[in-house]
Amino acid sequence: MVLRLPSPIKIPRRLGCAVIAAALVILISACGSATTTPTATPTPTPVLQELRLNLGGEPGSLDPHQAALATDLSVIRQLFHGLLGFKPDLSLEPVVATRVPSLENGGISEDGLSYTFTIREDATWSDGLKVTAGDFVYSIKRLLDPSVAGPSAFLYMIIRGGGEYLSAKGGDPSTMQLLRDAVAVEALDDHTLHITLSEPNPTFLQKMALAPAFPVRQDIVEEFSDGWTESGNLIGNGPYILTQWVHQSRIVLEANPEYWGPEPGLTKISLSMITDVNAELAAYQAGKLDMSQVPPGTETVILGDASLGKEVIRSTDLRTFGLFFNTSQAPFDNLLVRKAFTTAIDRNAWISKVKNGVGRPATGWLPPGMPGHEPDLGSQYTFDQERAAQLLADAGYPGGEGLPSVSLTYVEAGDQHIMAEFLQAQMKDNLGVDMPLSPLDSFQQVVGARQFQVVLVSPGADYPDPEGALASLFVTGAPVNITQYSNPEFDRLAGLAASELDQEERLDLWKRAHRIIVEEAPVGFFFYGERFFLKKPRVQGLTLTGLDGAIPGDTRLAEVFITH
Numbered sequence: 001m002v003l004r005l006p007s008p009i010k011i012p013r014r015l016g017c018a019v020i021a022a023a024l025v026i027l028i029s030a031c032g033s034a035t036t037t038p039t040a041t042p043t044p045t046p047v048l049q050e051l052r053l054n055l056g057g058e059p060g061s062l063d064p065h066q067a068a069l070a071t072d073l074s075v076i077r078q079l080f081h082g083l084l085g086f087k088p089d090l091s092l093e094p095v096v097a098t099r100v101p102s103l104e105n106g107g108i109s110e111d112g113l114s115y116t117f118t119i120r121e122d123a124t125w126s127d128g129l130k131v132t133a134g135d136f137v138y139s140i141k142r143l144l145d146p147s148v149a150g151p152s153a154f155l156y157m158i159i160r161g162g163g164e165y166l167s168a169k170g171g172d173p174s175t176m177q178l179l180r181d182a183v184a185v186e187a188l189d190d191h192t193l194h195i196t197l198s199e200p201n202p203t204f205l206q207k208m209a210l211a212p213a214f215p216v217r218q219d220i221v222e223e224f225s226d227g228w229t230e231s232g233n234l235i236g237n238g239p240y241i242l243t244q245w246v247h248q249s250r251i252v253l254e255a256n257p258e259y260w261g262p263e264p265g266l267t268k269i270s271l272s273m274i275t276d277v278n279a280e281l282a283a284y285q286a287g288k289l290d291m292s293q294v295p296p297g298t299e300t301v302i303l304g305d306a307s308l309g310k311e312v313i314r315s316t317d318l319r320t321f322g323l324f325f326n327t328s329q330a331p332f333d334n335l336l337v338r339k340a341f342t343t344a345i346d347r348n349a350w351i352s353k354v355k356n357g358v359g360r361p362a363t364g365w366l367p368p369g370m371p372g373h374e375p376d377l378g379s380q381y382t383f384d385q386e387r388a389a390q391l392l393a394d395a396g397y398p399g400g401e402g403l404p405s406v407s408l409t410y411v412e413a414g415d416q417h418i419m420a421e422f423l424q425a426q427m428k429d430n431l432g433v434d435m436p437l438s439p440l441d442s443f444q445q446v447v448g449a450r451q452f453q454v455v456l457v458s459p460g461a462d463y464p465d466p467e468g469a470l471a472s473l474f475v476t477g478a479p480v481n482i483t484q485y486s487n488p489e490f491d492r493l494a495g496l497a498a499s500e501l502d503q504e505e506r507l508d509l510w511k512r513a514h515r516i517i518v519e520e521a522p523v524g525f526f527f528y529g530e531r532f533f534l535k536k537p538r539v540q541g542l543t544l545t546g547l548d549g550a551i552p553g554d555t556r557l558a559e560v561f562i563t564h
Contacts, residue, residue: 049562050268051539052290054280055550058248058273062229064214065143065150073549076211078253078269078557079236081261083117083136083193084209086555088543090369090464092205095261096123096131096215096237100205103501112200112501113160117193122260125217126241133187135215140185140195141165142221143212146176152212155462160184160198200499202506206463239264239558249273265541265561281534290539290562291552294532296415299356302534311534316369318546320362320469321458323408323423323524328484331404332453335520336395341454342381342524344388344430350422351527358532362525364518365469369546372466372510378518378525385430392431400432410456412439420456423526455482458529464547466510467497474517485522538563 059071067076083097092100098118101107107116123131143153144166157163161182168179184196197204207213216228217235224233231245239259244252251271255264274280277295284292285308294302294312303309323341325332332338347361360368363378389399397403406427410420420437427433438452459480461468472478475494476486490513497509517523533552535542541560542553553560 047562047564049266050270051266051557051560051562052270052272052288053551054272054274054283054289054292055251056273056277056280056293057275057550059251062234062242062245063150064211064216065139065148065153067211068151070549073211074551074554075242075251075253075271076214077238077549077554078240079234079238079242080211080214080216081123081238082209082211082214083119084205086209086464086545086547088545088556090371090545090547092209095209096120108501112202112499113197115195115197115204116188117195119191119193120260121191123237124258124260125235125237126256126258127235128258129217130190131215131237132190133193134190135217136193137185137187138218139215140213141180141183142216142218144183145180150212152210152462155207155210155212158197158199158201158204158207160196163198200501202498202501202503203463203465203467206465210463240269262558264558266558269557284534284536290536292534294534296358297356299358299532302532303357308534311536313533313535313542313544313552315531315533315544315548315552316360316367316546317529317531317548318367318370318461318464318469319458319529320365320367321419321456321526321529322362322365323526324455324457324483325522325524326453326455326483327486327522329453331395331397331406334395336391337397337403338521338524339381340388340391340395340431341427342521343384343391345381345423345426345524345526346383346430347527348383350419354418354422355527359527359530362528364514364525365473365523366466366514367469367528367546370461370464370466370469372507372514374511374514377515381521381525388430389432392433400434403433405436406433406453407436407438408454408456409438409440409452412441416456419526423456452482454524456526457482461546466507466514470494470510470513470517471498474513474522483522485520487516487520490516 055071055074057071059075060069061067061072062075062079064076064080067073081095083095084092084100085095087093094100096119098120099105099107101115101117119131119133125131140156142148143150144156144162146166146169149166153166157166161184165179165183168176186194188194215237220233220235221228227233231242234242239256239261240253241256243254250273253269255267274283277293280289280292281295283289303312325338327333351357351359351361363381364374366373392400408420408424410416424435424437427435459473471494472480474481474485474490476491493509493513497506500506500509531552539560540563543556543559544552545555548554
C-alpha cells in the first residue's frame with residue numbers, strides 16, 4: 001500500500017489577486033500608526049464557479065472504450081485526456097503528447113507506418129500517479145480485445161495485429177495472448193509510445209484524438225471490474241473527477257486537484273438527466289440550468305423573444321441530410337434524373353417553414369466545419385422549379401410521364417418522417433412525380449438490403465476529415481456505398497488521399513473528389529444539420545465545434561468560467 005501525503009493547497013488563479021490584496025491590507029494595517037483607523041474596503045464575493053447542465057439522459061457508459069452515446073462523450077471528455085485533441089478549428093493539437101507526430105519532426109516514418117508519441121513528464125492521473133506509455137499500451141490493447149470490442153474499436157484495426165486480435169473469438173487463452181502480444185503498440189520507455197500500422201493511414205492521428213484512444217488504468221479496471229467507472233472508483237487524467245453518479249438522476253464533476261494542464265475555469269459541473277426537452281427549457285427559465293436545448297418547433301418563438309432571443313447559440317454538427325439515389329437502377333442511373341430531383345428541393349422552405357430556421361441549405365456533401373467544405377460548391381442545385389422540370393424532360397420524362405415508380409425509403413426515427421413527407425410533396429409539386437413513402441426501423445436494414453430507389457439518410461462523421469464523409473459512402477464497393485455509385489476518377493483520387501501524408505496535398509485530393517460527387521449527384525443534397533441551444537450570459541469561454549456531444553462545447557469545457 002502506498003501512503004500519500006495530502007497535496008499542497010492550491011489557490012485558484014481567479015482568486016489569487018484577491019487573496020494577495022487582502023494580505024497586503026492586513027499587513028499595512030498591522031504596521032500603521034496606532035492613531036490611524038484604516039478605511040474598511042468590502043471584499044468582493046467570489047463568483048461560484050459551478051456550471052449546471054442537462055445531459056438529457058443516463059450515459060450508457062463512462063468507459064472510453066465502450067462509449068457510444070453523445071451523453072457518454074460529454075462526460076468522458078471531462079474525465080480523460082488522450083495523446084492528442086482537437087483545436088476549435090478541428091485541427092490537431094498535443095494534449096498528453098508533447099507534440100503532434102509528423103514527417104518533419106520524425107514522429108512519423110517515411111513509409112507512413114511507424115508513429116512515435118512522446119508523453120509529457122508532468123501528466124498525472126487523478127490520484128497523483130504518473131501517466132506512462134504503458135498505460136496507453138494497455139488501453140489500446142484492451143480496446144481491441146474481442147471481449148471488450150467497443151463500438152468504435154474497428155477504427156483502430158489499422159494497427160498491425162489489431163484486426164486479427166479484434167476479430168478473434170472463442171480462441172484458447174494461449175492463442176488469445178499471442179494475438180494480444182502481436183498488436184504493434186509498444187512502450188519504449190515510460191514516456192515514449194511506438195505504434196506500427198499495417199498500411200499507411202493518414203487519418204490515424206485524428207483517430208488517436210477520439211475517446212476510444214483515451215487511456216484507462218489497468219489496476220483500477222482489474223480491481224473494480226464493471227464497477228470501475230462508478231464514483232469513488234474511477235481514476236482519470238482529465239481536468240475533472242467524478243464525485244457523484246446517482247443513476248438516472250445526476251452526475252457531479254469537480255475540478256481535479258492533481259490536474260497537470262491549465263487550471264479548469266470551473267470548480268464544479270452539475271449534470272441533470274432531464275429527458276423531456278420542454279422540462280429542460282422550464283428548468284432553464286426557472287434559473288436551475290445554465291444551458292438548455294431549444295425544443296424543436298419553438299425556434300422562431302424563442303428567437304423572437306425579447307430576452308431568450310439574446311441567449312440563443314447555434315452550432316453545426318458535421319452532419320448532412322440527403323436523398324441517396326440507387327444509381328444502379330432506373331431511373332437514377334440517369335444523371336439528368338438525379339440532377340432534376342436535387343434541383344427540385346426548396347431547401348429554404350424546409351428550413352424556414354418547417355424547421356423554424358434550424359439548419360442550412362446543402363448543395364454539397366461536406367458540411368460547414370468539415371475540412372474541405374466549399375460554401376459555393378453545388379450552386380447549380382439551388383432550387384429552381386423550371387430548371388428541375390426541364391432536366392427531367394431532357395432525361396425523357398416530361399412532367400414525370402413514363403418515369404418508373406419511385407418510392408422514398410427512410411428510417412422511422414426523430415423527425416425523419418416529417419422530412420420524408422416534405423420531400424414527397426416537393427417532388428409532386430415541382431416535378432409532378434408521385435413518391436410513396438417506405439419506412440424502415442434502422443439504417444442497418446438499408447445497408448443490408450440495398451433494394452431501394454431513393455433513401456433519406458444522414459450519416460454522421462466519426463472524425464473531422466473528408467475521408468470519413470466520402471470514402472465509405474462513394475468508393476466503388478465500399479461497405480456503406482448504398483448508392484452503388486462508381487467512378488474511376490473518384491476512386492483514383494480517394495486512393496491517392498488514403499496514402500498521402502502531406503495534409504495540404506491530401507485535403508486538395510479530397511476537394512477534387514468531392515467536386516466529382518457534387519457534379520454527378522449520387523446524393524440529392526438537402527440540408528446541413530444545426531443545433532440550437534440557450535446559454536445564460538454569465539457563462540463565458542464556451543467554444544462550440546461540430547464534434548460536440550450532448551453538451552455544446554464539451555470538447556473544451558475546462559475553459560468555461562462563470563461571471564456575475
